[in-house]
Amino acid sequence: xxxxxxxxxxxxxxxxxxxxxxxxxxxxxxxxxxxxxxxxxxxxxxxxxxxxxxxxxxxxxxxxxxxxxxxxxxxxxxxxxxxxxxxxxxxxxxxxxxxxxxxxxxxxxxxxxxx
Numbered sequence: 001x002x003x004x005x006x007x008x009x010x011x012x013x014x015x016x017x018x019x020x021x022x023x024x025x026x027x028x029x030x031x032x033x034x035x036x037x038x039x040x041x042x043x044x045x046x047x048x049x050x051x052x053x054x055x056x057x058x059x060x061x062x063x064x065x066x067x068x069x070x071x072x073x074x075x076x077x078x079x080x081x082x083x084x085x086x087x088x089x090x091x092x093x094x095x096x097x098x099x100x101x102x103x104x105x106x107x108x109x110x111x112x113x114x115x
Contacts, residue, residue, distance in 0.1 A: 065089055 063071075065086065072082040 063089070 063085065068077065068082060068085050068089070071077045072079075077085070
């Protein structure tokens with residue numbers, strides 16, 4: 001009977017220790033979760049910047065087409081400079097829209113789509 005009491009007392013002591021352990025670990029677990037979330041956000045922002053996804057609008061990247069028109073009308077840009085800049089802006093917008101809109105080039109060649 002004494003052995004049964006000793007085992008029972010040890011199990012109660014381990015439960016009391018486990019109950020006292022969780023409140024001690026909780027702040028550390030919350031801190032670890034915070035570090036993981038901050039790390040994930042940092043990785044997301046770095047990957048977006050490296051891939052070029054952090055690009056803004058045309059006014060953030062350079063000139064808008066209207067700003068180029070105004071510069072050309074004011075005489076700050078020659079006809080040749082305006083034409084090159086306009087083509088660069090239009091080409092950049094076309095490349096962005098083409099990259100963002102997927103299309104199947106094989107179907108346009110007259111081939112049947114695989115089933």
